[in-house]
Amino acid sequence: MSLGPLTERAPAKVNLTLHVLGRRADGYHLLDSLVAFAARGDTLTLEPGPGLSLRVTGPTAKAAGEGTDNLVIRAAQALLARLPGLDTGRFHLLKRLPVAAGIGGGSSDAAAALRLLARANRLAPDDPHVAAAAREVGADVPVCLEARTRLMGGAGETLFPPLALPRLPTVLVNPRVPAPTAAVFRALGLQPGATIAAARQAFAEGLTRRDLIAVLREARNDLEAPAIAVAPVVREAIDLIGAQPTCRLARMSGSGATVFGLFDSCRAAAAAARALRAARPGWWVATTMVG
Ligand SMILES: C[C@](O)(CO)[C@H](O)COP(=O)(O)OP(=O)(O)OC[C@H]1O[C@@H](n2ccc(N)nc2=O)[C@H](O)[C@@H]1O
Numbered sequence: 183m184s185l186g187p188l189t190e191r192a193p194a195k196v197n198l199t200l201h202v203l204g205r206r207a208d209g210y211h212l213l214d215s216l217v218a219f220a221a222r223g224d225t226l227t228l229e230p231g232p233g234l235s236l237r238v239t240g241p242t243a244k245a246a247g248e249g250t251d252n253l254v255i256r257a258a259q260a261l262l263a264r265l266p267g268l269d270t271g272r273f274h275l276l277k278r279l280p281v282a283a284g285i286g287g288g289s290s291d292a293a294a295a296l297r298l299l300a301r302a303n304r305l306a307p308d309d310p311h312v313a314a315a316a317r318e319v320g321a322d323v324p325v326c327l328e329a330r331t332r333l334m335g336g337a338g339e340t341l342f343p344p345l346a347l348p349r350l351p352t353v354l355v356n357p358r359v360p361a362p363t364a365a366v367f368r369a370l371g372l373q374p375g376a377t378i379a380a381a382r383q384a385f386a387e388g389l390t391r392r393d394l395i396a397v398l399r400e401a402r403n404d405l406e407a408p409a410i411a412v413a414p415v416v417r418e419a420i421d422l423i424g425a426q427p428t429c430r431l432a433r434m435s436g437s438g439a440t441v442f443g444l445f446d447s448c449r450a451a452a453a454a455a456r457a458l459r460a461a462r463p464g465w466w467v468a469t470t471m472v473g
């Protein structure tokens with residue numbers, strides 16, 4: 183019996199914290215990051231059938247690109263290389279998230295492609311070939327596979343158990359300037375083999391929203407300064423969100439340039455988003471829940 187079209191959401195990833203703990207000999211950086219997911223994202227559909235193709239539509243389709251450059255196809259090919267008899271088909275990506283923006287749009291699309299192929303081929307959710315394909319495609323793809331709040335370590339391959347933390351009313355702001363991940367890590371200037379002694383932050387379950395934000399405020403995103411060196415407008419975005427009277431915390435996600443603001447209520451987030459859109463009509467401003 184053939185399956186009809188299958189759909190998966192590809193939510194935006196938000197690094198609520200991001201500490202760089204060192205740099206491996208191969209150049210990749212060791213991270214300690216609390217990763218959560220937004221209610222907003224892209225949508226990926228797979229129509230199972232012969233061949234492997236991708237059509238991309240939506241507001242940011244052009245920037246994401248079609249064909250073999252797209253992480254959806256790269257993820258499918260990585261899984262096919264491990265499982266050559268795999269059923270594939272036609273993917274359609276509805277691309278809404280800004281590209282090269284630090285909110286893992288491409289990684290989340292790749293993870294959604296792997297989930298769709300796993301469903302179409304009745305692979306177990308924890309199939310080791312799926313996990314290996316995720317690791318091969320990108321450092322952020324493993325955490326996007328399950329898309330649940332958790333601490334992430336190593337270069338992205340170490341995933342700690344999911345955490346039940348309060349959902350946070352959030353405004354995401356992207357100044358529409360790309361911050362390429364490799365360039366931002368390069369600007370950090372850490373030598374291969376370097377280690378930074380730092381205690382891994384712990385997040386107790388049962389925290390209130392207010393307590394969680396207080397704990398987050400003690401943390402950092404260590405890529406903010408190098409991202410600002412690559413794209414100075416990131417500083418302006420952090421300052422502008424942080425200046426909203428009801429904003430509890432303004433910080434960059436991932437390697438930027440997207441910045442998030444955390445608020446006590448959806449109403450406060452919506453009001454801040456209106457003010458930000460009025461102040462910077464050209465920027466991408468989205469309200470959402472994170473966690
Ligand atoms: C910064 C984060 O967004 C935090 O979640 C991720 O670590 C980035 O994940 P990603 O975009 O999937 O990264 P990849 O596509 O695997 O790598 C892009 C480039 O970023 C650098 N990179 C990435 C991840 C990492 N832990 N250390 C690195 O140094 C490498 O130069 C690499 O060539």
Ligand SMILES: Nc1ncnc2c1ncn2[C@@H]1O[C@H](COP(=O)(O)OP(=O)(O)OP(=O)(O)O)[C@@H](O)[C@H]1O
Pocket residue numbers: 245246247251252253254280281282283284285286287288289291292322361363436437438
């Ligand atoms: N489906 C896709 N969506 C977005 N970008 C894609 C996609 N496929 C390939 N790319 C390419 O991947 C690069 C990274 O895009 P992406 O939006 O994932 O970056 P990011 O948000 O900075 O990711 P991260 O937070 O994981 O570092 C872009 O330069 C883009 O050309």
